[in-house]
Amino acid sequence: MQLHGTHHINEHGHLEIGGVDTVNIKQEYGSPVYVYDVALMRERARGFQQAFEDNGMTYQVAYASKAFSCVAMSQLAKEMGLSLDVVSGGELMTASKAGFPMEKVHFHGNNKSEAEIALAIELGIGCFVIDNFHEIQLIEQQAARQQTYVEALIRTTPGIEAHTHEYISTGQEDSKFGFDLTSGQADQAIYRLQQSLSINIKGVHCHIGSQIFETSGFTMAIKKLFDQFVHWQEHLQFTPEVLNCGGGFGIRYVEGDEPLAPEQYVQDMIQSVKQEALRTGMDVPEIWIEPGRSISGDAGTTLYDVGSKKDIPGVRRYISVDGGMSDNIRPALYQAEYEGILANRGHEKADDTFSVAGKLCESGDMLIWNLPLPEVKTNDTLAVFCTGAYGYSMANNYNRLPRPPVVFAEDGESHLVVRGETYEDILQYDLSYAPAKAKTK
Numbered sequence: 342m343q344l345h346g347t348h349h350i351n352e353h354g355h356l357e358i359g360g361v362d363t364v365n366i367k368q369e370y371g372s373p374v375y376v377y378d379v380a381l382m383r384e385r386a387r388g389f390q391q392a393f394e395d396n397g398m399t400y401q402v403a404y405a406s407k408a409f410s411c412v413a414m415s416q417l418a419k420e421m422g423l424s425l426d427v428v429s430g431g432e433l434m435t436a437s438k439a440g441f442p443m444e445k446v447h448f449h450g451n452n453k454s455e456a457e458i459a460l461a462i463e464l465g466i467g468c469f470v471i472d473n474f475h476e477i478q479l480i481e482q483q484a485a486r487q488q489t490y491v492e493a494l495i496r497t498t499p500g501i502e503a504h505t506h507e508y509i510s511t512g513q514e515d516s517k518f519g520f521d522l523t524s525g526q527a528d529q530a531i532y533r534l535q536q537s538l539s540i541n542i543k544g545v546h547c548h549i550g551s552q553i554f555e556t557s558g559f560t561m562a563i564k565k566l567f568d569q570f571v572h573w574q575e576h577l578q579f580t581p582e583v584l585n586c587g588g589g590f591g592i593r594y595v596e597g598d599e600p601l602a603p604e605q606y607v608q609d610m611i612q613s614v615k616q617e618a619l620r621t622g623m624d625v626p627e628i629w630i631e632p633g634r635s636i637s638g639d640a641g642t643t644l645y646d647v648g649s650k651k652d653i654p655g656v657r658r659y660i661s662v663d664g665g666m667s668d669n670i671r672p673a674l675y676q677a678e679y680e681g682i683l684a685n686r687g688h689e690k691a692d693d694t695f696s697v698a699g700k701l702c703e704s705g706d707m708l709i710w711n712l713p714l715p716e717v718k719t720n721d722t723l724a725v726f727c728t729g730a731y732g733y734s735m736a737n738n739y740n741r742l743p744r745p746p747v748v749f750a751e752d753g754e755s756h757l758v759v760r761g762e763t764y765e766d767i768l769q770y771d772l773s774y775a776p777a778k779a780k781t782k
């Protein structure tokens with residue numbers, strides 16, 4: 342079992358994260374609980390930044406807050422000198438509440454509402470990543486209403502779609518996002534934006550997918566975009582100042598996952614941009630990236646309490662935990678795989694395999710199949726690793742389970758950064774139904 346960052350087994354045989362014993366964390370905050378290794382998030386973010394700085398590049402590393410967003414995470418992103426990618430009014434308000442510098446916020450989304458656009462302009466965000474023609478119109482209306490103008494990138498679909506560690510070329514018809522390059526939609530969008538009095542188009546964005554293990558998809562996209570840059574310069578006199586290559590850098594969830602070091606993705610990207618600039622005679626643009634999973638993913642660990650057990654002789658041994666697809670929907674949604682250990686007995690040898698079931702009313706609510714563990718007992722603490730991205734952010738109240746708290750651990754201290762939901766929270770939106778007259782047929 343490979344432990345990440347500050348995760349290690351201490352002298353009591355307990356898993357420790359950020360210098361804090363996870364057995365104590367479970368005792369103090371209850372379970373399930375998401376625990377983040379803050380030092381590891383700092384290391385990941387710094388790795389990306391350093392790679393740009395070592396190459397003397399002008400850059401922005403925007404944390405994709407969809408991976409894990411809360412006020413404390415936005416504050417940490419601010420402290421780490423990151424920009425922020427948001428995709429909704431909710432993520433935008435979270436950044437605003439955290440005092441995140443709005444000029445470093447990039448607003449994404451294929452269906453931003455009028456209200457979201459108005460709010461973003463009011464708050465003074467750094468730029469919109471424009472996805473479609475409808476959005477151009479909405480932004481223009483809102484900017485005119487607020488008597489201002491905005492900066493923007495256009496999101497393009499370069500015809501390269503990455504599926505985990507594979508990539509395949511696809512046509513624009515397969516993506517709901519962005520302006521297609523080959524059909525001329527992107528050309529039309531640029532022309533349209535050049536006429537705009539309220540939108541300044543400063544560059545181009547593309548995002549080819551998520552959990553990518555190699556750099557060839559990125560380099561192919563960069564090549565395609567530079568061909569387009571030449572075309573735009575010739576025909577539209579448009580030269581992008583910014584090239585945003587998106588996110589999607591993979592992490593190691595289980596044995597067999599072999600992501601590159603974060604710096605490597607950036608190195609290859611920079612090299613490819615420089616090569617393409619040389620080939621086409623264009624200037625090297627600013628490079629922006631948007632990592633989500635690769636900053637918060639392997640920093641997060643979920644602690645559960647083991648409850649019931651069920652042995653089916655000759656078939657399987659099940660253990661059930663006090664959470665499941667409500668706090669981690671990824672196994673049910675994507676057949677995502679995870680590893681875990683008993684956090685209170687980390688030094689003991691695994692001598693059998695157990696399949697970890699959630700407590701929700703679905704057979705598909707399985708977190709891990711056939712996990713090697715020592716003989717599991719009720720009230721053991723199960724730690725499931727790499728739940729830091731798209732765990733809390735995709736959590737839900739299925740079966741009316743309260744969402745777990747989030748704890749940041751660093752330098753031997755734990756901090757509650759999102760409190761766990763209570764039954765009162767679950768019930769807070771419910772109103773009674775008491776019609777004056779009972780309806781009769």
Ligand SMILES: Cc1ncc(COP(=O)(O)O)c(C=O)c1O
Binds near residue numbers: 426548550587633730
């Ligand atoms: C536009 C965009 N940027 C960034 C990301 C972040 O991706 P990841 O968390 O895989 O780095 C996503 C999600 O895939 C995305 O859609």
Ligand SMILES: N[C@@H](CCCC[NH3+])C(=O)O
Binds near residue numbers: 407551671730731
């Ligand atoms: N939510 C997905 C990834 C989607 C990324 C957002 N564009 C996951 O958990 O892997």
